[in-house]
Amino acid sequence: xxxxFVKKFTQLAKTNKNIFLLTGDLGFKxxxxxxxxxxKRFFNIGVAEANMISIAAGLSLxxxxxxxxxxxxxxxxxxxxxxxxxxxxxxxxxxLLGGGTGLSYGLEGMTHHTIEDFxxxxxxxxxxxxxxxxxxxxxxxxxxxxxxxxxIYIRLPKQANESVYKTDPKIKIxxxxxxxxxxxxxxxxxxSMLYNSKIALEKxxxxxxxxxLVSIHTIKPLDENxxxxxxxxxxxxxxxxxxxxxxxxxxxxxxxxxESKYKGMFKKIALPDKYSCYIGHLPYxxxxxxxxxxxxxxxxxxxxxxx
Amino acid sequence: MNxxxxxxxxxxxxxxxxxxxxxxxxYKTKSTHIGSSFSIVEILxxxxxxxxxxxxxxxxxxxxxxxILSKGHACSAFYTTLFYKGxxxxxxxxxxxxxxxxxxxxxxxxxKRGIEASTGSLxxxxxxxxxxxxxxKYNKSKQKIYILLADGELNEGSNWEAIMFAAQHKxxxxxxxxxxxxxxxxxxxxxxxxLKPLSKKWQSxxxxxxxxxxxxxxxxxxxxxxxxxxxxxxNVIIANTIKxxxxxxxxxxxxxxxxxxxxxxxKKALKEL
Numbered sequence: 001x002x003x004x005f006v007k008k009f010t011q012l013a014k015t016n017k018n019i020f021l022l023t024g025d026l027g028f029k030x031x032x033x034x035x036x037x038x039x040k041r042f043f044n045i046g047v048a049e050a051n052m053i054s055i056a057a058g059l060s061l062x063x064x065x066x067x068x069x070x071x072x073x074x075x076x077x078x079x080x081x082x083x084x085x086x087x088x089x090x091x092x093x094x095x096l097l098g099g100g101t102g103l104s105y106g107l108e109g110m111t112h113h114t115i116e117d118f119x120x121x122x123x124x125x126x127x128x129x130x131x132x133x134x135x136x137x138x139x140x141x142x143x144x145x146x147x148x149x150x151x152i153y154i155r156l157p158k159q160a161n162e163s164v165y166k167t168d169p170k171i172k173i174x175x176x177x178x179x180x181x182x183x184x185x186x187x188x189x190x191x192s193m194l195y196n197s198k199i200a201l202e203k204x205x206x207x208x209x210x211x212x213l214v215s216i217h218t219i220k221p222l223d224e225n226x227x228x229x230x231x232x233x234x235x236x237x238x239x240x241x242x243x244x245x246x247x248x249x250x251x252x253x254x255x256x257x258x259e260s261k262y263k264g265m266f267k268k269i270a271l272p273d274k275y276s277c278y279i280g281h282l283p284y285x286x287x288x289x290x291x292x293x294x295x296x297x298x299x300x301x302x303x304x305x306x307x
Numbered sequence: 308m309n310x311x312x313x314x315x316x317x318x319x320x321x322x323x324x325x326x327x328x329x330x331x332x333x334y335k336t337k338s339t340h341i342g343s344s345f346s347i348v349e350i351l352x353x354x355x356x357x358x359x360x361x362x363x364x365x366x367x368x369x370x371x372x373x374x375i376l377s378k379g380h381a382c383s384a385f386y387t388t389l390f391y392k393g394x395x396x397x398x399x400x401x402x403x404x405x406x407x408x409x410x411x412x413x414x415x416x417x418x419k420r421g422i423e424a425s426t427g428s429l430x431x432x433x434x435x436x437x438x439x440x441x442x443x444k445y446n447k448s449k450q451k452i453y454i455l456l457a458d459g460e461l462n463e464g465s466n467w468e469a470i471m472f473a474a475q476h477k478x479x480x481x482x483x484x485x486x487x488x489x490x491x492x493x494x495x496x497x498x499x500x501x502l503k504p505l506s507k508k509w510q511s512x513x514x515x516x517x518x519x520x521x522x523x524x525x526x527x528x529x530x531x532x533x534x535x536x537x538x539x540x541x542n543v544i545i546a547n548t549i550k551x552x553x554x555x556x557x558x559x560x561x562x563x564x565x566x567x568x569x570x571x572x573x574k575k576a577l578k579e580l
Contacts (some may be wrong), residue, residue: 054465061439064442
């Protein structure tokens with residue numbers, strides 16, 4: 001997802017002389033094209049995230065359009081207070097590209113995993129939070145982010161799965177997307193879980209269960225109308241995300257459902273409130289934490305049958 | 308630079324007026340940080356009343372010099388300077404530290420009124436300035452970026468990240484000024500995190516350095532006029548100052564980081580100023 005996003009972004013940035021790209025000494029090969037074509041607008045700040053975020057703010061206060069990249073926890077957690085004061089309070093056009101995210105750094109372990117970013121970034125006033133679900137969404141968000149006013153945190157996992165969309169979707173920041181219409185059951189997904197949920201959905205179809213599949217690439221501002229609409233026509237709502245159970249998309253959806261007096265069944269399928277105690281590659285971790293397509297499928301099936 | 312006695316007197320008089328005004332608004336609004344504000348008065352007067360290329364009537368001029376008060380807690384000196392320079396009108400200035408007012412105890416960005424960035428959390432200003440200096444170089448502008456830092460603020464590691472980066476990228480359009488009053492929030496700098504040898508530290512990070520008496524206009528102007536101190540190097544002025552400068556019982560006292568004057572102290576201080 002990361003590569004696709006950066007490729008599209010670079011293509012557009014070549015002719016937009018106002019775009020600056022900063023990195024905290026990370027992104028090997030990722031920015032070669034940008035560096036080659038826009039050398040005066042590329043800065044490796046060094047391993048110094050706090051400085052990078054404030055420099056981005058300084059550039060933006062001088063009317064530049066700034067993108068910052070690092071592995072997500074270093075980018076937004078090491079430099080959280082800089083993000084809060086310099087970027088969000090000033091409400092600047094700075095886009096934070098968080099690499100890795102979720103468990104996608106697998107074997108690199110806890111320091112590189114990002115399971116709290118939605119909760120943390122959502123809490124910041126002025127911040128828009130986005131997690132593209134597939135390559136089509138990633139490309140479109142790369143494009144739309146350029147003229148989008150104010151700060152955005154964009155979650156970019158390493159892996160890039162094939163698109164779940166049969167035709168080109170009409171992606172718009174702030175709007176959810178119904179990928180597939182079904183009945184009674186709705187799977188609301190974000191980021192990497194769009195793909196895993198799509199496979200789970202295909203398995204459910206074989207059991208004559210046909211859920212609706214929704215992609216929420218914009219976690220904040222959340223498409224409340226879409227959630228409310230779904231709540232009126234679906235008896236079961238599952239939210240599936242590669243994020244802690246606390247404070248992610250599931251929490252946001254639950255708040256809307258509660259306020260709109262939803263009478264159906266609601267369940268979050270997400271990571272536990274724990275740092276990873278397993279060692280392994282991403283698919284292994286997905287399996288251990290119940291986020292593999294197979295485990296998502298079984299969880300949904302089991303939940304429906306035992307209702 | 309040779310300033311005539313008459314010219315010097317002019318700046319000294321402005322500084323005197325600003326100190327009185329700071330005392331006044333601190334007393335009236337029961338605001339703190341009077342000591343931190345008194346230590347930077349001459350620096351602000353030198354910048355705003357002579358050195359900075361700034362026009363309150365054209366605050367959005369793209370090539371204006373930019374100033375960031377990284378030690379945002381010294382805002383009463385900053386606001387008063389901006390008011391005397393003509394960035395604020397009386398009514399706006401009078402909204403300082405009041406319910407439903409205009410100005411709080413740390414500056415919020417308001418470019419039209421001369422406030423380039425919101426500060427208050429320490430260790431942000433220098434990096435913000437680095438970003439502005441980079442943009443300025445890219446734009447091929449001749450503007451300079453001035454950042455006023457507290458000495459205690461240098462405890463923040465982010466400053467040292469910015470110091471290394473600025474030297475690496477030869478940001479000779481960046482000017483840091485350290486208000487070296489040697490007292491920080493809970494004690495003397497030498498007892499908390501000793502900064503000595505401060506000038507040598509910056510030198511060894513490849514900055515051009517000048518150490519001055521931060522209350523002496525001749526020395527301040529002299530340093531400002533010599534920027535860039537060294538070719539292709541960012542600039543720092545280590546300004547040796549006195550916390551609470553101007554009022555004998557406030558000078559060099561940690562207490563005046565926090566205390567606002569009572570009736571008697573106010574009258575006594577006013578006499579001295």
